[in-house]
Amino acid sequence: MRNNGISRAVTKRLPRYYRYLTALKEQGVERISSKELSEKMKVTASQIRQDFSNFGGFGQQGYGYNVDYLYKEIGKILGLDTERKMVIIGAGRMGQALVYYQGFSKRGFTLTGIFDKAPSVIGTKVGDFTVQSLDELEQVIKDNDIKIAVIAVPKLAAQEVADTVCDLGVEGIWNFALVDLKVPSNCVVENVHLVESLMNLAYNISVKES
Amino acid sequence: MRNNGISRAVTKRLPRYYRYLTALKEQGVERISSKELSEKMKVTASQIRQDFSNFGGFGQQGYGYNVDYLYKEIGKILGLDTERKMVIIGAGRMGQALVYYQGFSKRGFTLTGIFDKAPSVIGTKVGDFTVQSLDELEQVIKDNDIKIAVIAVPKLAAQEVADTVCDLGVEGIWNFALVDLKVPSNCVVENVHLVESLMNLAYNISVKES
DNA sequence: TAGATTGTTAATCGATTAACAATC
DNA sequence: TAGATTGTTAATCGATTAACAATC
Numbered sequence: 001m002r003n004n005g006i007s008r009a010v011t012k013r014l015p016r017y018y019r020y021l022t023a024l025k026e027q028g029v030e031r032i033s034s035k036e037l038s039e040k041m042k043v044t045a046s047q048i049r050q051d052f053s054n055f056g057g058f059g060q061q062g063y064g065y066n067v068d069y070l071y072k073e074i075g076k077i078l079g080l081d082t083e084r085k086m087v088i089i090g091a092g093r094m095g096q097a098l099v100y101y102q103g104f105s106k107r108g109f110t111l112t113g114i115f116d117k118a119p120s121v122i123g124t125k126v127g128d129f130t131v132q133s134l135d136e137l138e139q140v141i142k143d144n145d146i147k148i149a150v151i152a153v154p155k156l157a158a159q160e161v162a163d164t165v166c167d168l169g170v171e172g173i174w175n176f177a178l179v180d181l182k183v184p185s186n187c188v189v190e191n192v193h194l195v196e197s198l199m200n201l202a203y204n205i206s207v208k209e210s
Numbered sequence: 211m212r213n214n215g216i217s218r219a220v221t222k223r224l225p226r227y228y229r230y231l232t233a234l235k236e237q238g239v240e241r242i243s244s245k246e247l248s249e250k251m252k253v254t255a256s257q258i259r260q261d262f263s264n265f266g267g268f269g270q271q272g273y274g275y276n277v278d279y280l281y282k283e284i285g286k287i288l289g290l291d292t293e294r295k296m297v298i299i300g301a302g303r304m305g306q307a308l309v310y311y312q313g314f315s316k317r318g319f320t321l322t323g324i325f326d327k328a329p330s331v332i333g334t335k336v337g338d339f340t341v342q343s344l345d346e347l348e349q350v351i352k353d354n355d356i357k358i359a360v361i362a363v364p365k366l367a368a369q370e371v372a373d374t375v376c377d378l379g380v381e382g383i384w385n386f387a388l389v390d391l392k393v394p395s396n397c398v399v400e401n402v403h404l405v406e407s408l409m410n411l412a413y414n415i416s417v418k419e420s
Numbered sequence: 421t422a423g424a425t426t427g428t429t430a431a432t433c434g435a436t437t438a439a440c441a442a443t444c
Numbered sequence: 445t446a447g448a449t450t451g452t453t454a455a456t457c458g459a460t461t462a463a464c465a466a467t468c
Contacts, residue, residue: 009459011413015406019388033425042390045425046461053427061426062468078409079416097307103388103405109412147415172415174408178229178313180252188418190411194402195313196225198384199288201400202319203221205357205382206289208398219435243449255449256437263451271450272444 006054013051014078016041021071033064083108085144086174089161090152091116091124091131094176098150099126112144141168150174151181162189216264223261224288226251231281243274293318295354296384299371300362301326301334301341304386308360309336322354351378360384361391372399 020041024032038045052058052065058073059065075081086104088095091114099114114126117134124131132140140146149165151158151173158177165173166187173189175181178196181189230251234242248255262268262275268283269275285291296314298305301324309324324336327344334341342350350356359375361368361383368387375383376397383399385391388406391399 007459012410014413015403015409018409019406035425044461046463047459049425049427050460057427059426060468061466062424064425077413077416079412080409082416084412084415093307093310097303100303101404104408107405107409107412109408148411171418172411174411186418188411188414190407190414192402192404192407193225194311195317196229197400197402198314198319199225199228199290199317200222201358201382201384201398202289202292202294202317203224203287204398204400205294206287206292208381208396217435245449254437256439257435259449259451260436267451269450270444271442272448274449 010051010054014074017048017051018071018074018078018080021067021074024067025071029067031064031066034059036064080108083110084147085110085112086148086150087112087137087140087146088114088150088152089116089134089137089165090150090154090157090176091118091121091126092152092154095150095152096126098152098176099129109148112146113140115140137164138168141165141170146170148172148174150176152176155179162187220261220264224284227258227261228281228284228288228290231277231284234277235281239277241274241276244269246274290318293320294357295320295322296358296360297322297347297350297356298324298360298362299326299344299347299375300360300364300367300386301328301331301336302362302364305360305362306336308362308386309339319358322356323350325350347374348378351375351380356380358382358384360386362386365389372397 020037034045034048038048041048049059055073055077058070086109088098088111095114095116099111104111111129113132114129115132115134115137116122121131122133147170149161149170149172151161153161155177158175158179159181162173162175162181162183166183171187173181173183173187175189175191176194178193180191183189230247244255244258248258251258259269262280265283265287268280296319298308298321305324305326309321314321321339323342324339325342325344325347326332331341332343357380359371359380359382361371363371365387368385368389369391372383372385372391372393376393381397383391383393383397385399385401386404388403390401393399
């Protein structure tokens, strides 16, 4: 992938564009203008054109955007054309739920294993996977070119796990633990802080009531 | 709750403030200045003061902020002082995982039931709960003053569920389905779109590699 | 060609940061 | 009182929207 220097405000919108384009493709729509897409997505047409132009622009004057082409290009930008292997660390409820979670594999994310340190869960089955000991993690990451580690351990254990996997060459951490992880620059973190999302909901309910 | 008109950029940061204040309280810290907090949280002190001043300001010149007081006030703003009952709709993997998810109950969110329409799961146990039929949902929501519905059904079923619960007076939807829900103005939605979060991670990995 | 719609430049709006007077 | 630190105003920066020439 080439381009950096593109603002986070823009890149955060890409997955949503991708989702709408997926739907359009499924519906057999061939082309779409920024205006039509803006109506569907409830954003301005200007923003759509501005966003895409960051990556060079994918449209054609007088025509609009070819859905299939745009879909593929955004997929490439998002790095969905590369298969990335990942492991889940922590076989608690969240870790287990993520094993079963669809939507990964469709998008080039391949789950390779799930790990825990508790002897009581090591060796148990979770879907098609057998929970492995954390002691095996190093070997598995090295042997399988694992790119993503999903951290689903309690918050007090999370930083240590992050240190370990970054050391082992993992490039990205999908963090479900409620802490801000410190990672070296070779590693990026994406947080999923569920409680904070729920608090935002609570806030918005409170405001609405006021 | 009183104030609206506060920008989303600000309110989205409140849960993170709350998290840091919880930790400070646990550590027995009594007071903190915007400068100290800014160093911990890696934001500017200016932003912290600006954010809090939206709600009237909680500090004292020359002293800083009283941790306990600030913690309580932000809790109030977030609506965490009110107990809110919620139901989970969809007893698939995600719905089940959310039943077990800690962190709710600590924050004033009380789970009251889990529902599904598939006869094969109705009646089965998930933790302390028995999965109920969707047919019972209306009665349960009405009888128990349910404020929040967690939608954890497949995307094609999500809008219909949303229509139903909004009709029944639910005030907020915590949506795990990968669709943008249309809801009336008496209802607010907070989305948790996991695949999109994972795509953001993939993007950031791609950029880093470039 | 005429109409449509892009990509891009310019204008506006909002959010963040800096500065400082007020005051504990 | 003197020092510290707030709340707030002003300055800057960035993101969004509007406008339009370029062009398919």
